Amino acid sequence: MKFVKLFEPFKIKDLEIRNRIVMPAMALNFSRDGEINDTTINFYFERAKGGVGLIIIGGAGVEPRGGGPTMFAIYDDKFIPGYTRFTENMHSQGAKTFVQLYHAGAYSGMPDMVSSSAVKSNLTRRVPKELTIDEIKVVQENHALAAERALKAGFDGVELLGSAGYLINQFLSPITNKRTDEYGGSLENRLRYPLELIQLVKERVGQKMIVGMRIAGDDFVPGSNTYKESAVFARHYANAGIDYINVTGGWHETRIPQIPMMVPQGAYAYLAENIKNAVNLPVFSSNRINSPLVAEQILRDQMADAVCMGRALIADAYLPLKAKQSKLWDIRKCVGCNQGCFDHIFTGKSVECMRNYMVSREGKIDLDNKTKHPIQVLIIGAGPGGLEAARIAKVLGHNVTILEKRLNLGGQTNLSWVPPGRHDIHEIMDYYSAQIEHLGIELHLGVEADLDRINKYQPDAVIFATGVKYNIPHIPGIDGSLGSEVYLAEKILEGECPIGKNVVVVGGSATGIETAIWAAEQGALNSEVAKFIAFYDLLPKEELFNRWLRGNRKVTIIDMLPKLGMSIGRTTRGFLIGQLMKLGINSVLNVQIKKFEGKTLIYEHENETKTLQNIDTFILATGVEPNDDLFNKVKETNPSYKTFKVGDCKRPRTMMEAIHEGFRTAYNLDK
Ligand SMILES: Cc1cc2nc3c(=O)[nH]c(=O)nc-3n(C[C@H](O)[C@H](O)[C@H](O)COP(=O)(O)O)c2cc1C
Ligand code: SF4
Structure with missing residues (x-):
């Protein structure tokens, strides 16, 4: 498919964005004090260099009680220098920058959390304090102050957070808003908080920067707002002067899957289309748009004006450039496993990526720095761990041969993509297959390794990735x-x-x-x-x-x-x-x-x-147990070459651990 729409520049008011690929706000847990640190800058710098049009950083807490302990923050002037460094770096690579102003309300889990009403949160399982009318004004003012800081830091825009069940949703929804004053009850009253917020932020920064809103396309929570109300809200936001609408799926507490692998690619584009039909503003579509082809189709079908590719850009910082250069085979697609990203967020760890070991290590690992001592590397087993080891060893300049006893690549992975909703796993093997071909890695399928065969290759290092046997x-x-x-x-x-x-x-x-x-x-x-x-x-x-x-x-x-x-x-x-x-x-x-x-x-x-x-x-x-019989046999012979175990043959674990171990082992071969 030719990319007719994806790389077409587009405008939000007067702001021109170089293409229609947006990296949406994503909490990365890279810092523990809300500050923008080197890890964050380096992570995003790669994405800006990789060609993304717009980066929305955040969510950034506008109040400590509305953010999380590991979220970005923008509730104090002390954060401005970090964001300034961020915007300068991204702008230097041609990407535009927005920051998402984050207030989670009863979703924050903070001890002093607040909401529209004192209704127990289905996510945090705790009861927030109900905001008084004076306190509502304070929260709105804190958003405006945060927007002013964003302007000072050089951002091109701010995004208000009206999605996923956060504070704005808690005002909009009849299941969380039980107020009897002018902020509760009728739809008009429930809309009062976000509409006042838009007006205030627009008044304070709207002349100089973009003010957009991320919305839930449908809350997907029984008794809460559906796609129908969502369209009504969007019309009100448009009338209040919002500049764009970024449409995502439902609340965090929904029982409808929003982002795991079982969600078909582009499944929620219909929610963006619903909003596009309601307003005359740029509309972004979100969730599981992990391939440039899916993105292009959504744009061609006029379901949205731009596409958010969040995890797709975590998995491959250079996706836009690779797509533009027609190197689709080289794109390391996000498969929606959540192993390194969303699962890490919920366990307080920094974001990583199952497919991309470089994530959070940008600037610390340099694959362009080739080895000065190329060696013969033999890899036994073509599962994900072995294949990643082969790829990295070859990229670094070693001579690599893979022996695989099956007739195809993938090991256990060949089974994991068969069950319903797991098809994306297949992408992993497609990627390695293309890498083997393009990097010129010697691959022997249908060849069972044994001592004699290994010795014939006269390897300097043998990496065993022999997987598991059944328990x-x-x-x-x-x-x-x-x-x-x-x-x-x-x-x-x-x-x-x-x-x-x-x-x-x-x-x-x-x-x-x-x-x-x-x-x-x-x-x-x-x-x-x-x-x-x-x-x-x-x-x-x-x-x-x-x-x-x-x-x-x-x-x-x-x-x-x-x-x-x-x-x-x-x-x-x-x-x-x-x-x-x-x-x-x-x-x-x-x-x-x-x-x-x-x-x-x-x-x-x-x-x-x-x-x-x-x-x-x-x-x-x-269950399974390590298949390390050959490794043990080889070790008994005291071989002259180095030996390593990678992935499940060391200990059955997740695919992320196997791939990362493969990367690390190959990266350290000559160290
Ligand atoms: C690790 C992680 C953190 C996220 N944090 C935020 C956030 O702070 N604000 C927000 O609006 N969405 C957040 N999201 C949702 C993403 O912006 C995006 O909508 C979601 O990942 C689905 O899109 P994707 O399939 O392109 O990744 C987060 C997602 C992930 C994976
Ligand atoms: S960990 Fe999985 S879901 Fe997250 S970005 Fe990487 S491939 Fe995608």
Whole structure:
């Protein structure tokens, strides 16, 4: 696809932005005192250099009680020098800069947090103090003061935060705003706080800089505002003089997934289009726009005037330039895993990226600094850890050969993208496949490494990335010897064996859950068939929906642990559990499995023996252990070359840990 729209400059009032790619506000947790430090500048400098049109930094707390302890802050003049350094650096690379003025209200979790009403927050589980009318004026004034600081620091604009369930939403929503004065009750009254805020900020800085608003396209919270009210709010904001509207999805507390991998790319562009139809202002679209192709299509379809590409630019700072130069193969796409970014935010850690080890280390690692001592590096295993090691070693100038016993790249990853909502994982392998080709890495597929073969290559260093082997517990009948149909999840997902109507998945880890979801959707109508049936009205709507959304298998997960998916990141786990419930997948937890016998599973729960009966297929997702046999064999021979273990063959962990370990190992080869 040719990029006709993506690189077309556009204007917000008189401000021209070089293209339509926006990096939206993202808390990065890079500093602990609200200050802009070198890590932040270096991180954004790379993105500005990489060609992004507009960077919105933040959210920056306009009051300590409205921000978080690790958020950026703009509630004091002392922050101005840091932001000035930021804007100067970004402007030097041609990017425009806005700062998001952040007040989380009852979402801040701060001890003295405030809101429209003293209603317990579903996110922080605490009751905020209700703002008096005088205090509302103070909060609004603090936004105006923050905007003035932004102007002094050289920003091109400020963005008010009316999305994700923060303070503005808490005024707008009837579920959080229970006031009986002029700031509560009717829609007009609930709109009073944001409209006054817009007017005040416009009065103070509006002549000299852009004042925009980020809004929730739909709160996705029962009883709260929907896309319909959102359009009404947008019209009011436009009348109050707002300069652009940045449309995102729902509140943090929603049960509808907003950004994990299971959200289809560009899924929420319809919310931006809804606003675009309501106002005559530049409108941005947000959430899961992770590829320039998806972005271009949204712009071509006139659903938005610009696209926010948040995590896409975390994963690859140079995405805009690469797209412009038609190097799509070189783009390291965000896959929506949240492992390094959103999960880190919720655990108080600095943002990293599963795919991009450089994140938060910009300026500290230099891949242009090639090795002065190139060596022969042999990599055994082409999973993500091994492939990242190969890529970095080659980029640094070493000679690299990969041996992989399978006929394709990816190792375990080949299975992870099969379950529904996991397709993006495939992008990882597409990327490495292209890197191998373009960097000229020697790759041998279908070649099993052994001592002799390794020695033939006369390597200086061997990196073992041999992955895992399956951990099959010793339970009578688990090998099928008592007549049960028992298969490894791997074999099932590879399509090697059919599954019956009544399925039990043994093991409630990520693999178990994803395999259960996959099994429950078997037999469902595919989207093309569903569309055909809908078009010709062949089934009643409700039946069509049921047969499209759910398959025809009965699925149960059984596990010895008391909870499912304990190792899955916080920002994804809840949605996966929600999917299980929606698909009617039962779980039997806290049990000890005793025997697989024919179609029966015998287990013990709280000292009682129980059974699951008439089971056609048992799927084992009982965990893995390091596959380091070859490494150990090699070590016994006291080899002359250096040896390293990378990824799961050292210890089964997340894909992020494997990729990062691959990077670090290769980067330090000659150090
Ligand atoms: C680590 C992280 C921090 C975020 N912090 C903010 C924030 O402070 N303000 C905000 O409006 N959105 C915030 N967001 C939401 C992003 O701006 C963006 O809307 C979201 O990541 C979805 O877009 P994407 O799929 O392009 O990443 C954050 C997202 C992430 C991943
Ligand atoms: S950690 Fe995952 S979701 Fe976050 S930016 Fe990287 S690839 Fe995207």
